[in-house]
Amino acid sequence: MIIETLLALTLIGSFVVFLAPDEYAGRLAFLASLVPLAGSGWMYSQFDGTGNALLGGSLAFEEEVAWAVLEPYSIHWHVGVDGISLPLVILTTVLTTVAIVSAWTPIDERQSQFYGLVLFMETALLGVFTALDFIVWFVFWEAVLVPMYFLIGVWGGPRRKYAAIKFFVYTNVASLVMFIGFVALVFGLGDAVTSFDLPAIAQALAVQDVEPDAYAGVVGPETLKLLAFVAMFAGFAVKVPAVPVHTWLPDAHVEAPTPASVLLAGVLLKMGTYALLRFNFTMLPDVAQDLAVPIAVVAVLSVLYGAVLALAQQDLKRIVAYSSISSMGYVILGLVAFTVYGMGGATFQMVSHGLISGLMFMVVGVIYNETHTRMVGDMSGVADRMPVTAGVFVAGAFGYMGLPLMSGFAAEFFVFVGSFGAAALPASKVFTAVAMFGIVVVAGYLLFAMQRTLFGPFELETDYEIGRAPMQDVLPLFALLALIVILGVAPEAFFGMIRDSVEPLFDTTALALGGGA
């Protein structure tokens, strides 16, 4: 019941905050967000799940109640966590809390609505990572769009209306494509499944093939699986976002207020890679291996294209936004490598990138709060006036570049170890080497941006004195930085359970291949 309790309390919290007066809304939202944060911490301490949630593993905190019917399929309220979803649940609760605190300074109008929407989004995000029934999962998946639309549209920058509607329509179209692909796959299984339960569907797909006469023989089983895979991949790739369907992201990020950017980059993008792992790579591993090369090309293109675009930006926030595209490319590369380290590293990278990109957006936001500019050319020597913030900026940037003892290093190391020797991916060494080159570009633009903005003589034309950032802005930065270092020093804190949940993927692959032969 812990998952339902947390979802309910977070939702109630969002309503209470929504109705609260603006003066207290921020503080109240912080208190309300401590509930799921503490709850997820408790879940971590009590976690006893083993194996993969979809492949017959033992789930932690599982609940299943019959909810509705779509003749002849039943829909169940089915939630639970395994080693893949729990780290993402913790990422969500941590980032929501720090995002709320980081909003105290910049958000100065309609606060109660803002914080209410943030908590509403947290509810939906927690639902996405814990739901194990397709329909329930899809409800939460789509519910995330609503608060994000408002967060960008109401509190965003000058072009916020355009950015909000672009985000909205783009990701909604993606969801529709994915929905049609997935239900076509489920219906193709015929009588083998009688519900939209994700574990049941995944296990049915692992042991038996799609019925040859589904869809009256017009679409053969192999074609159906291929089409479903492509439809789902396209749908999730928009969310990730992977090149070439990434164009909504820079607009959304640049216009979104900083706390929304933190959640957008930190958690919303992970919905895409999480879904890729859960759906495409867990349910249709053989198709994923057939398509390994094109997927790896998408991954490497995202890495390089995102990095090169970041190199060309002048806006600090745009730099971080494009570098997110680059980082998510590593996740896809790890997934397509189809090794324990590749997939585990990809999952670890989701968490690590969530923390690091959240930190970077917050640092940029803190600087903006004081300087009211984000343009690299407008300022220099910010470290002179804001030494602590600048220090965190440097630390976060090195985390991004993969400095050892920070989580980014561990994540990228796992991904590269996994992908370099990947048997399932032809020319894996080439793909890995090219992707690793992306790190050089990352180092390039981050160092360049830091050198120009943070260091050198102080220079910025303002009609007021630039001072240090207030404590409430800086403390959340340190909280995130601490987590990044902890995960860098002791990746086993998460990687142990991740590996445990990723390993069954390879057993069933063998099972399916053996069974099909």
Added chain:
Amino acid sequence: MVQLPDYAALGIPLILGATGLALLFVDMLGSRFGNRKQLLGVSGVGTLAAVAVGVWFLTSGVGDPDGKGVFRLLEDQLIVDQMSLFFGVLVASVTFLVLLASYDYLAGHNNQAEFYALVTLAATGMALMASANSLATVAVSLELASLPSYALVAFLKRNRGSVEAGLKYFLIGALSTAILIYGVSLVYAVTGSLMLSDVAAAIDGGVGDQVGLLGLGILMILGGFLYKTASVPFHFWAPEAYEGAPAPISAFISSASKAAGFALVIRVLTVAFPIETVVEPGLVDWVLAAQIVAVVTMTLGNFAAATQTKVKRMLAYSSIGHAGYVFIGIAALTAGGNNELLIGASLLHLFVYGFMNTGAFLFVSLTEYWDVGRTFEDFNGLASRAPVASVAMTVFLFSLAGLPVGGGFLTKYALFAGAVNAGFWWLAAVGAINSALSLFYYSRVVKAMWIEEAEDGFEIATQPVGIYAAIVVAAIATVALLPAFGVLSGIGFDAAAAVLP
């Protein structure tokens, strides 16, 4: 326990009809005293009683073949099964909300009693449409629902738009009724019966060389229904009528009347012209006709809605688009397919649509009451002045667009899933494209209310309690139908099973 007589199964139309007559009686007694409260009281009690009776029947097994059984009344002319109760509850609920909102909307107008009576009598006709079991009662109940509607659309008789809308609605209505009845006569000529089940039996026995006549008859009957459901190509009265009519009447016609029209479409097509005997042997392919209607209706409705500048007209076109979605459930029917999922999804979508669309039009009545203006820009900044109503309107619009803030999310996806399941993935794809487009224009209203700043400083003077109450109830129902989908889906699929062999 007292054994109720059989005709009590018609409780919903009987109560609604009695309420309509009682309203005229109340008017006779108290017109001198300005009896708005009595009118609302009587009609409110009547419609709520109809809802309650319908829910009671549904839960106690009336119409359930495994419970108290299906009731056939007046020599089988009327039937009470789970589907007629399902639509009866929907029509009565929408009627209640519409009348509740009309209380404030009509303040200061003449002839209020006639308004209430006409609405309840039209609702009686709609409830009977859901029970019609022969082509004769189909035509009669359709007319009983239509005639009061014409007068209601033209109710604001000093308003040019309202009168023009009424005339247009009436002329097209008269034409399409003529088409419908001519179609009925052709079917009668071929089959020698008006009873839906006898028609099916006669066709099964062979129609010889009269296939062409039968096909023409079926298509003409379908044409008459398309008018009632505001589907292409009999839709062009709808934008005018919805826009010109008093907004509560727009809500009533676009929700209850449309649902009742679909009750006829579904029952007549599946019972009188079953796929197994009509479509499968290649006599008359009305499924193909439904596919064309579905694709054209949702595409035209959504694309036209996207180009509107007035909110009410946008909702009118979106209402046409939703008729297209519902038609997906009919267009993907196949012999031996999983038709229960399709018809069930159509019914469920109509049910949720009844609340979310009524709510959206009632919000428009609220803005008309405040004289806010009709365009999207006029709605700018409404959220800061009427937050509760704006939250409700946001729920309606997002639910109409298929986002999971209300039940419309699941029912729309159930329709798409049903189409994919039947192998008509392209129908689902067309629906998906339209659904994505609809998000664009629905969110324009949301953007106006929440994101844009108000231009002038006009103040909202009064808070009309009736309209507010109706909007809030509709919003709560829309939201509640998401978690309560489990309960609703069970009823909806039972209702669908009632008309399927």
